[in-house]
Amino acid sequence: MTIEEQLIKGVQEAVKSLYGLEAIAQQVQLQKTRDEFEGHLTVVVFPFVKAARKSPEMVGDEIGKYLVENVGDVVAKYNVVKGFLNLVISDAPWINLLNNINADEQFGFQPVTDNSPLVMIEYSSPNTNKPLHLGHVRNNLLGSALARIVEANGNKVVKTNIVNDRGIHICKSMLAWLKWGNGETPESSGKKGDHLIGDYYVAFDKHYREEVKELVAQGMEEEKAKQEAPLIKEAHEMLVKWEQNDPEVRSLWKKMNEWVYAGFDETYKMMGVSFDKIYYESDTYLEGKEKVIEGLEKGLFYRREDGSVWADLTAEGLDEKLLLRSDGTSVYMTQDIGTAKLRFQDFPIDKMIYVVGNEQNYHFQVLSILLDKLGFKWGKDLVHFSYGMVELPNGKMKSREGTVVDADDLMEAMIADAYEASKERVKQTSMPEDEAREVARKVGLGALKYFILKVDARKNMLFNPEESIDFNGNTGPFIQYTYARIASILRKAKEQGIDIPTELSTVNCQLSTKETELIQKLNQFPVAVRQAGTDYSPSGICNYCYELTKAFNQFYHDFTILGEADAELKQFRLSLAKAVAKVISLGMGLLGIEMPERM
Ligand code: ARG
Numbered sequence: 001m002t003i004e005e006q007l008i009k010g011v012q013e014a015v016k017s018l019y020g021l022e023a024i025a026q027q028v029q030l031q032k033t034r035d036e037f038e039g040h041l042t043v044v045v046f047p048f049v050k051a052a053r054k055s056p057e058m059v060g061d062e063i064g065k066y067l068v069e070n071v072g073d074v075v076a077k078y079n080v081v082k083g084f085l086n087l088v089i090s091d092a093p094w095i096n097l098l099n100n101i102n103a104d105e106q107f108g109f110q111p112v113t114d115n116s117p118l119v120m121i122e123y124s125s126p127n128t129n130k131p132l133h134l135g136h137v138r139n140n141l142l143g144s145a146l147a148r149i150v151e152a153n154g155n156k157v158v159k160t161n162i163v164n165d166r167g168i169h170i171c172k173s174m175l176a177w178l179k180w181g182n183g184e185t186p187e188s189s190g191k192k193g194d195h196l197i198g199d200y201y202v203a204f205d206k207h208y209r210e211e212v213k214e215l216v217a218q219g220m221e222e223e224k225a226k227q228e229a230p231l232i233k234e235a236h237e238m239l240v241k242w243e244q245n246d247p248e249v250r251s252l253w254k255k256m257n258e259w260v261y262a263g264f265d266e267t268y269k270m271m272g273v274s275f276d277k278i279y280y281e282s283d284t285y286l287e288g289k290e291k292v293i294e295g296l297e298k299g300l301f302y303r304r305e306d307g308s309v310w311a312d313l314t315a316e317g318l319d320e321k322l323l324l325r326s327d328g329t330s331v332y333m334t335q336d337i338g339t340a341k342l343r344f345q346d347f348p349i350d351k352m353i354y355v356v357g358n359e360q361n362y363h364f365q366v367l368s369i370l371l372d373k374l375g376f377k378w379g380k381d382l383v384h385f386s387y388g389m390v391e392l393p394n395g396k397m398k399s400r401e402g403t404v405v406d407a408d409d410l411m412e413a414m415i416a417d418a419y420e421a422s423k424e425r426v427k428q429t430s431m432p433e434d435e436a437r438e439v440a441r442k443v444g445l446g447a448l449k450y451f452i453l454k455v456d457a458r459k460n461m462l463f464n465p466e467e468s469i470d471f472n473g474n475t476g477p478f479i480q481y482t483y484a485r486i487a488s489i490l491r492k493a494k495e496q497g498i499d500i501p502t503e504l505s506t507v508n509c510q511l512s513t514k515e516t517e518l519i520q521k522l523n524q525f526p527v528a529v530r531q532a533g534t535d536y537s538p539s540g541i542c543n544y545c546y547e548l549t550k551a552f553n554q555f556y557h558d559f560t561i562l563g564e565a566d567a568e569l570k571q572f573r574l575s576l577a578k579a580v581a582k583v584i585s586l587g588m589g590l591l592g593i594e595m596p597e598r599m
Contacts, residue, residue: 002523003093004030004041006074007067011043014066021051032520033513038079039086040516046083056083076510092506094519095572101522101579102502108526108586110154118156118348121147123355124273125162128260129169130198132267132407134463135357138390138452141592143355144273145453145538146385148590150353153533158347161275162339165257166282171238173197174252175231176204186259192266192408193259207231243329270411272445272592277346279339285330288338291374292323292330300373311370321366336367340376352378353536358386358458385536388460390452411445417469418444418477422599431598439596443477444469446593450476453591454542474546476593479584482549484599486581489561493574496562500574509569514555518576521551525583529590538591545587552580 001009008028015021027047033039045059052059057080064078064085076090101107123143126132132140144159151157177184177200186193208231215225226232241249268274292309295301301311301323309324323334343349354364364384371379392405419440426436451468455461471477493500528544531537561577564570585595 003074003089003097006071006093007041007043007087010067010071010074011063013070014063015048015051018062018066019048019052021048023048032517033086035513037081037084037086038077038088040089040513040520041087043085043087044083045080045085049083059083060085089516091508091511094511094516095504095506097519097523098572098575098579099503101519101583102575106586107583108529109152112151112154112156116154116156117350118158119150119351119353120158120160120343120347120349121150121353121355122160122162123147124268124275125164125356126264127164127167127169128194128197128257129173129201131192131194131263134390134392134405134407134410137271137407137410137448138387139355139357140268140271140273141449141452142385142387142457142538145541145591146353146355146536148592149529149532149536149538149541152529152590155351158277158349159275160343161278162281162284162335163261163278164281164335166242166253166285168235168239169201170253170257171235171242172204172208173201174249174256175235175238176200176207177256178252186262192263193261194263194267195406195408196263197256197260204231204235239329267407267411270445271407272594279342281335281339284338284342285335286338287341288334288336289324289328289330291337291341292334295323295374311366311373313366313369316369318362318366318369321370323370333363333367333370336363337370337374340367340371340379344376344378349378351381351383353383353385355385355387358388360384361386383536385457387457390461390463392463392465411448414448414465414469415441415444417465418447421469421471425599429598435598439599442594442596443480443599446476446480446588448476449591449593450479450542450588453538454546456539457537474542476588479545479549479588480593480596481599482552483581483584483588483595484597485556486552486577486584487595487597489577490574490581492562498571498574500571500578504572504575509566509572511572512559514558515573515576518551518555518580521548522579522583525587528587532590541587541590545584545591548580548584548587552577 007030008025011028012023012025015023029044029047031042031044033042043060043063045056045063048063049056049059052062054062060080060083064080064087067075067087068078072090074089074093075087077088079086121143123146124136124140126136147157147159177197180203181200184196186196189196191199208229211229211231212222212225215229216222220228238249242253292301296303296309301309303309306326307328308322308326311321311323313319313321321333322331324330340352343352356364361384364382364386368379368382371382419437422436422440422443431439447465447468448463451463452461454474468475469477471481490500525544525548528540532540559573561570561573564573588595
């Protein structure tokens with residue numbers, strides 16, 4: 001039983017014995033005692049005043065006395081302020097709590113068993129024509145944090161990714177490479193494969209726009225020019241050849257996609273994200289086509305005169321949705337139907353979560369209805385974890401084309417900034433260069449991850465690199481710094497030969513509120529994990545870690561740990577600090593943020 005549960009039970013017994021009142025647990029209101037009063041937890045006595053026919057002060061006093069006499073191992077003292085009964089909790093239950101926290105390696109996490117539900121979480125899902133950008137960073141961080149949080153709530157999790165590896169976008173890069181590439185490779189150019197292909201995509205666009213401009217200058221309408229430009233026609237021809245399995249086109253496609261994947265892998269590794277199963281659109285789009293034809297035959301969809309296939313969703317309050325073009329080629333939606341089919345064939349999925357930006361809200365609304373119509377029983381309940389846009393303040397880190405911020409460049413810049421920020425401190429300590437680099441990696445990436453994850457996912461946001469790397473305030477580095485500080489205290493204790501047992505025996509030193517509050521905060525970690533799992537909210541974990549870190553710093557500001565003269569109390573405080581470090585590292589671990597042992 002928790003302290004709160006024991007108190008509630010005690011109060012129920014008190015009012016029964018004192019006033020013959022059968023109170024239900026909900027009638028017993030417990031609050032954290034306000035700072036200006038002595039005590040840890042406060043009972044609101046007003047609900048019992050009527051049955052007692054006494055003043056609130058008297059009722060408080062009687063219940064208080066009863067609790068000290070009957071649950072004395074929990075309640076040490078009490079005082080009454082108006083209708084509020086403030087209880088001072090004795091040391092033993094706090095020590096018990098702390099011992100439990102220290103003993104449980106996976107404190108706050110639900111175990112995953114064979115019978116746990118299986119949740120598939122899709123995130124990342126890039127196209128293969130360009131490298132990952134800032135939007136993908138938010139996506140990957142949210143998706144992988146969500147995966148860890150959902151798993152910590154006792155679910156089996158399959159992390160998945162759908163790579164959109166076919167279509168006109170990749171044909172554009174391929175064509176540009178054929179035309180202007182002179183056989184350039186990642187090796188010959190020294191560029192990461194995804195960057196190389198991205199550069200050709202940009203080159204295509206540049207030449208294409210020139211062609212359109214010229215056609216418009218010759219008097220063609222812009223819309224027509226966009227379709228008639230020779231480059232786009234050529235790209236379309238290439239796509240048709242790809243669909244016909246043309247060996248040359250296919251082998252070029254394969255080669256270029258391999259380059260891109262090698263590049264993506266590096267980015268994922270640096271970011272610390274991974275997948276259990278990756279799907280490729282080239283494997284799923286035909287499955288989708290088949291499903292659409294099936295739906296057509298069942299009368300769920302209809303064919304227009306030009307041969308295209310549509311779903312009429314007007315009855316659902318939506319519009320009509322194209323599923324197959326008149327030439328029989330598939331669209332984005334078709335692929336998603338096929339991908340869903342394969343995924344549910346491969347895994348006994350109980351819940352499917354798609355982490356995709358909010359510009360695709362409509363797409364997933366439609367997908368859910370279509371899957372439902374097609375008879376997938378899970379279609380209706382699919383979750384679109386929809387998140388907002390992320391941008392950098394104007395002028396910061398524009399990529400070469402001046403449009404998007406490249407993920408690799410961003411991570412590199414963050415790590416470089418973290419290195420700069422700690423240069424002076426590193427000089428004063430004897431930290432070897434390779435450790436300093438490793439710390440900078442953890443801090444730079446920690447700053448980036450924390451800053452992005454602390455924001456409610458649904459909101460648009462501005463990522464501010466300078467603010468994120470601040471060592472004070474609601475930032476990753478502030479929390480990492482506090483962790484490193486605790487680690488250093490624990491190291492010193494060890495050097496002094498002080499043993500910190502996992503299981504403390506009860507001390508009797510009247511723990512201060514700062515100390516017991518810190519234990520209370522630690523004890524709320526499981527609640528925070530559960531809440532983050534129910535709300536799908538990594539930001540809830542950020543918040544928790546920040547609050548815990550602040551509470552520790554307040555405690556550390558007011559009390560000494562290693563300087564404490566009382567050996568028992570010193571051991572208690574070390575044990576408390578150790579628990580804080582552990583919970584910080586578990587919480588930040590859920591966010592994919594690593595903790596440096598020194599900083
Ligand atoms: N590759 C797509 C894009 O860049 C995102 C895919 C999202 N996932 C999905 N199942 N449709 O827009």
